[in-house]
Amino acid sequence: GENVEQHPSTLSVQEGDSAVIKCTYSDSASNYFPWYKQELGKRPQLIIDIRSNVGEKKDQRIAVTLNKTAKHFSLHITETQPEDSAVYFCAASTDAGNMLTFGGGTRLMVKP
Amino acid sequence: DTGVSQNPRHKITKRGQNVTFRCDPISEHNRLYWYRQTLGQGPEFLTYFQNEAQLEKSRLLSDRFSAERPKGSFSTLEIQRTEQGDSAMYLCASRRQGNTEAFFGQGTRLTVV
Numbered sequence A: 001g002e003n004v005e006q007h008p009s010t011l012s013v014q015e016g017d018s019a020v021i022k023c024t025y026s027d028s029a030s031n032y033f034p035w036y037k038q039e040l041g042k043r044p045q046l047i048i049d050i051r052s053n054v055g056e057k058k059d060q061r062i063a064v065t066l067n068k069t070a071k072h073f074s075l076h077i078t079e080t081q082p083e084d085s086a087v088y089f090c091a092a093s094t095d096a097g098n099m100l101t102f103g104g105g106t107r108l109m110v111k112p
Numbered sequence B: 001d002t003g004v005s006q007n008p009r010h011k012i013t014k015r016g017q018n019v020t021f022r023c024d025p026i027s028e029h030n031r032l033y034w035y036r037q038t039l040g041q042g043p044e045f046l047t048y049f050q051n052e053a054q055l056e057k058s059r060l061l062s063d064r065f066s067a068e069r070p071k072g073s074f075s076t077l078e079i080q081r082t083e084q085g086d087s088a089m090y091l092c093a094s095r096r097q098g099n100t101e102a103f104f105g106q107g108t109r110l111t112v113v
Helices: none
Strands: A004-007 A010-014 A019-025 A031-039 A047-049 A056-059 A062-067 A072-077 A086-092 A105-111 B005-007 B010-011 B019-024 B031-037 B042-048 B055-056 B066-067 B077-078 B088-095 B107-113
Touching: A004 A086, A010 A019, A019 A086, A019 A105, A031 A062, A047 A056, A047 A062, A047 B077, A072 A086, B005 B088, B010 B019, B019 B088, B031 B077, B042 B066, B077 B088
Parallel strands: A010 A105, B010 B107
Antiparallel strands: A004 A019, A019 A072, A031 A047, A031 A086, A056 A062, A062 A072, A086 A105, B005 B019, B019 B077, B031 B042, B031 B088, B042 B055, B066 B077, B088 B107
16 A cells, blocks of 8 residues: 655744655555645645646645655745644545545744 | 534543544535544544445454445444544545545544543
8 A cells, every 4th residue: 555754753944944845655656645734633734736747836835846756745835934833744645546645744843 | 614524523432432423524525534643643544435335444444443424425433342542533534536635624532531
């Protein structure tokens, strides 16, 4: 089955700096890669996703890149703000069932 | 609220008791998923339904766990003879068939004492 590894597990940045979170996956059949943000005690919420036919996608301060050959994808947050502080999860899924395999999460702390 | 709804939000039970959780998905979503999340970890897939059919179950889903979606709308997850290791957040998610966004409920936090 699919295995998703996520690094780092914690990340502390100054407000205004960039943050990068990296994930690798094992199943070459995976073709959908969402990123979820989870604030303490709340539900995971999708912030951006990318499909395997695209190498990069951007939405304001957030971007995701995908390298299918190397089986890794990354989340980039620019101009970080204190409200970006949360746990971020990467995930991967295939067309068969579309169930998500999540990484272990990254706790991002943005210091004002 | 047209999002995914889960009840109860919190459940404290004694070891050995049975518990049942309910998930109401977004109405036009035919796929419904159950995940379990322990503290500091990512959600782990348990099982999913396409309409009323349960199509896959994870190895994590022991025979003490059973899930149903009788009319292809809401779903229930029952845990029999609860153990302390069952303490976790149980998340439900729904989506339309295909690689589209999965929407999560707020979860049911189970504590087994």
